[in-house]
Amino acid sequence: LAIENGSFQWSAPSNIALVKYWGKKDNQIPANPSVSFTLNHCKTITKLAFAKKENDGTFSFDLLFEGQPKEDFKPKILKFFQRIESYCPYLKDFHFTIDTENTFPHSSGIASSASGMAALAMNIMSLEKVLNPNISEDYFNQKASFLARLGSGSACRSVKGEVVVWGKHKEIDGSSDLFGVEFPWPVHPDFKNYQDTILLVDKGEKQVSSTVGHDLMHGHPFAEQRFLQAHHNLSAIKGVLENGYLESFIKIVESEALTLHAMMMTSMPYFILMKPNTLEIINKIWKFRSETQIPLCFTLDAGANVHVLYPANVKENVLQFIQDELVGYCQNGQYICDEIGKGAVKC
Ligand code: PMV
Numbered sequence: 047l048a049i050e051n052g053s054f055q056w057s058a059p060s061n062i063a064l065v066k067y068w069g070k071k072d073n074q075i076p077a078n079p080s081v082s083f084t085l086n087h088c089k090t091i092t093k094l095a096f097a098k099k100e101n102d103g104t105f106s107f108d109l110l111f112e113g114q115p116k117e118d119f120k121p122k123i124l125k126f127f128q129r130i131e132s133y134c135p136y137l138k139d140f141h142f143t144i145d146t147e148n149t150f151p152h153s154s155g156i157a158s159s160a161s162g163m164a165a166l167a168m169n170i171m172s173l174e175k176v177l178n179p180n181i182s183e184d185y186f187n188q189k190a191s192f193l194a195r196l197g198s199g200s201a202c203r204s205v206k207g208e209v210v211v212w213g214k215h216k217e218i219d220g221s222s223d224l225f226g227v228e229f230p231w232p233v234h235p236d237f238k239n240y241q242d243t244i245l246l247v248d249k250g251e252k253q254v255s256s257t258v259g260h261d262l263m264h265g266h267p268f269a270e271q272r273f274l275q276a277h278h279n280l281s282a283i284k285g286v287l288e289n290g291y292l293e294s295f296i297k298i299v300e301s302e303a304l305t306l307h308a309m310m311m312t313s314m315p316y317f318i319l320m321k322p323n324t325l326e327i328i329n330k331i332w333k334f335r336s337e338t339q340i341p342l343c344f345t346l347d348a349g350a351n352v353h354v355l356y357p358a359n360v361k362e363n364v365l366q367f368i369q370d371e372l373v374g375y376c377q378n379g380q381y382i383c384d385e386i387g388k389g390a391v392k393c
Contacts, residue, residue, distance in 0.1 A: 058164035069263030078276035079213025086387030094169035163197030164204035191225035234290030262313035
C-alpha cells in the first residue's frame with residue numbers, strides 16, 4: 047500500500063515546571079531532572095498535511111501560522127527536521143504543509159515552543175504509524191516525547207500525563223534523559239485539578255533566549271550545587287505529590303522559581319528577566335497567603351510572567367484576590383486561567 051497524501055491534526059498543551067530544567071548537555075540532554083504540571087487551555091493546534099514527493103535529499107515544507115505563511119518560523123522547523131532525521135528517515139519522502147495556531151494570545155510572553163514542538167512531534171508520529179501500523183501506543187507516545195525533546199527540551203513534558211518527569215532520577219521508576227514519563231504514582235487528591243492562573247506581566251520578546259540561558263550554565267559557579275538541589279527537590283516533591291503536603295509543595299515550587307532566576311543573575315554575562323511588577327506580585331502573594339492561610343504560590347518560567355498555582359477548592363478566593371490586587375500589575379490587565387490537563391489530543 048503506497049501512501050500518497052493525507053493529513054493529521056493534534057493539539058498539545060504547554061506545561062509549567064515545578065522543579066526546573068535549566069542547563070543541558072549535548073543533544074538536548076538535561077543537566078538535571080525536572081517535573082511539570084501539564085496545562086489544559088494553553089495549547090498549540092497543528093495540522094500536518096503530507097504529500098509524497100521524490101526523495102531528492104532535501105526537506106520540503108510550507109509553514110502557516112494562523113493561516114498565513116510564516117517565513118521566520120521556518121529555520122527552527124528545518125533545524126528540528128535535521129535533528130530528528132536519523133530517527134525519522136521517511137521525512138524527505140514527503141512535502142509537508144504545517145498549519146499551526148495557539149489558543150493563547152499571540153506574543154503574550156507565553157512560550158509556545160513546548161506546545162508547538164509537542165504538537166508537531168505527535169503529527170510526525172501519526173505519519174510514522176501510517177507507514178508502520180504495528181507500533182504500539184506506548185512506543186508512539188515515548189517516541190513523540192523523544193522527538194519533541196529534540197525540538198525544545200521542555201516540550202517532551204507536553205505529550206502525556208498530568209504530572210510529567212523528564213530526566214534520570216534514582217527514585218523515579220522509568221525516568222529518562224531522553225523523554226518525559228508520567229509521574230508513576232497516584233497523585234494525592236489535593237493536587238487534582240490544580241489551577242494555574244498566568245499573570246501576563248510583560249508580553250515583550252525576552253532579551254535572553256532559553257538556549258542562551260541553558261548555555262550559561264556551562265562554567266557557572268553554582269551549577270553543580272544547583273543540579274544536586276534539583277535532584278533533592280525532585281525527591282522531596284515526589285513525596286509531596288503522593289501525600290498532599292501543600293506547605294512543602296509551596297516551599298519547593300517557590301524556591302525552584304527563585305533559584306532559576308538566581309542562576310540567571312549569577313551567570314556571566316548576568317541578566318534579569320523579572321520586571322518590577324513580577325516582584326510586586328510575589329510580595330502581594332506572600333502577604334495574602336500569610337493573612338488568609340490560603341495555600342496559593344507562584345512560579346516563574348524564563349520570563350517576567352507569574353504563574354499562580356493553587357488547589358481548585360480555593361479558586362473563588364484566589365480569583366477575587368487576583369482581580370482586586372494583581373490585575374493592575376498585568377499588561378493591559380491580562381491573565382489566563384488554566385489548570386492541569388492530560389496532554390496531547392488528536393483532533
Ligand atoms: O525547553 P526550553 O529549552 O525552552 O527550556 C525551558 C526552561 C524553563 O521553562 C525555564 C524551565 C522548565 O523546566 O520548563
